[in-house]
Amino acid sequence: MTGAQLRLYASSAVSGRTLQALPVTGAWSETGVTWAIQPATGTQVATTTSGSGYRQWAVTEQVRAMYAGANHGFLIRDAAENAAGRLQGFNSREEGSNRPQLVITFGPGTPAPPPPPPPADTTAPETTVDSGPGNPTTATTASLVFSASEAGSTFACSMNGAPYAACASPLQLTGLLPGGYELRVRATDTAGNTDATPALYAWTVQTGTTTPPPPTGCTAGPVTVGADRDAWIEQKDPAKNYGADSTLKVRAKAAENSRALVRFALPATPAGCQIVGAELRLHNGSPVAGQTLQALRVNGAWTETGVTWANQPATTGTAATAATPSSAAVMAWNVTAQVQAMAAGTNNGS
Numbered sequence: 001m002t003g004a005q006l007r008l009y010a011s012s013a014v015s016g017r018t019l020q021a022l023p024v025t026g027a028w029s030e031t032g033v034t035w036a037i038q039p040a041t042g043t044q045v046a047t048t049t050s051g052s053g054y055r056q057w058a059v060t061e062q063v064r065a066m067y068a069g070a071n072h073g074f075l076i077r078d079a080a081e082n083a084a085g086r087l088q089g090f091n092s093r094e095e096g097s098n099r100p101q102l103v104i105t106f107g108p109g110t111p112a113p114p115p116p117p118p119p120a121d122t123t124a125p126e127t128t129v130d131s132g133p134g135n136p137t138t139a140t141t142a143s144l145v146f147s148a149s150e151a152g153s154t155f156a157c158s159m160n161g162a163p164y165a166a167c168a169s170p171l172q173l174t175g176l177l178p179g180g181y182e183l184r185v186r187a188t189d190t191a192g193n194t195d196a197t198p199a200l201y202a203w204t205v206q207t208g209t210t211t212p213p214p215p216t217g218c219t220a221g222p223v224t225v226g227a228d229r230d231a232w233i234e235q236k237d238p239a240k241n242y243g244a245d246s247t248l249k250v251r252a253k254a255a256e257n258s259r260a261l262v263r264f265a266l267p268a269t270p271a272g273c274q275i276v277g278a279e280l281r282l283h284n285g286s287p288v289a290g291q292t293l294q295a296l297r298v299n300g301a302w303t304e305t306g307v308t309w310a311n312q313p314a315t316t317g318t319a320a321t322a323a324t325p326s327s328a329a330v331m332a333w334n335v336t337a338q339v340q341a342m343a344a345g346t347n348n349g350s
Helices: 060-068 336-344
Strands: 003-012 018-023 046-049 053-058 074-078 101-105 127-131 142-148 154-159 165-167 171-173 179-188 199-205 227-234 258-264 279-283 294-298 315-321 330-334
Touching (some): 003 060, 018 060, 046 053, 127 179, 142 199, 315 336
Antiparallel strands (some): 003 053, 003 101, 018 046, 018 074, 127 142, 142 171, 154 165, 294 315
């Protein structure tokens, strides 16, 4: 619809008046409407001047609204009601001639606007390392497979803190020397969003054996012993003992630090032998990357069911730092010097 005109024929007229046409917004009936129950009107107002013959109002927008919603017709009124009582008369539909008319013009419709563009992609992909070398391993080569949560993503890798560089999965590494390795991988999607939390994979390359050969004349091999007591203690509950727990907890947190104690019964040194190596191993049940974990020799007596933060024994000597990253499944410390001192003096554990 491109236009609409309301036409009413003036059966009587007085010049100099402004006549309004407003859209009716409520239902009414021809035989029931009264001044007291007249329906409300909308805000769109069309005007024309008074006079004889057909009077016309441009009601295009009002009729468009009727097509879009409800059609209750028009209200005609004098723009200056409560004036001198001048009457304007129009032919009704009951009159035999010159009845009310609504002239509607149709034409080509306005094309619908194109749909809005999709919202910009601002969500970064998630990066995952799906597989990698065993930890620890003696292999000098490694193959690491990684993926992203969004198809079409590209990758950048950083080895042991080096700057990120483009890489692809699977990543093949060769010529690895004994030591710890950390690979960080981050994905970037096709919209340019980069994962702010790169995936981390850590492992340790070891030599074929971790125990030095015994001195000449000693025929004994390595001996593995289990702990004869262990416990953990926490700063926030200094009087509580955790010797019966199945987990040893170590935490670094302000006013809530936790420490673990463990002791082993040292085996007798075989004839002709001396202690040339000792490694403390603990299974890491909840790996957390980026921590530096130390083992120190305990310098006082303690019991598994009695030790607390408040009465914990002192330590002595130089701390041993874990040879494996804190994300490893098995943590290992070189405690040769500490065990040699325990064998020569008192063994209170670490």
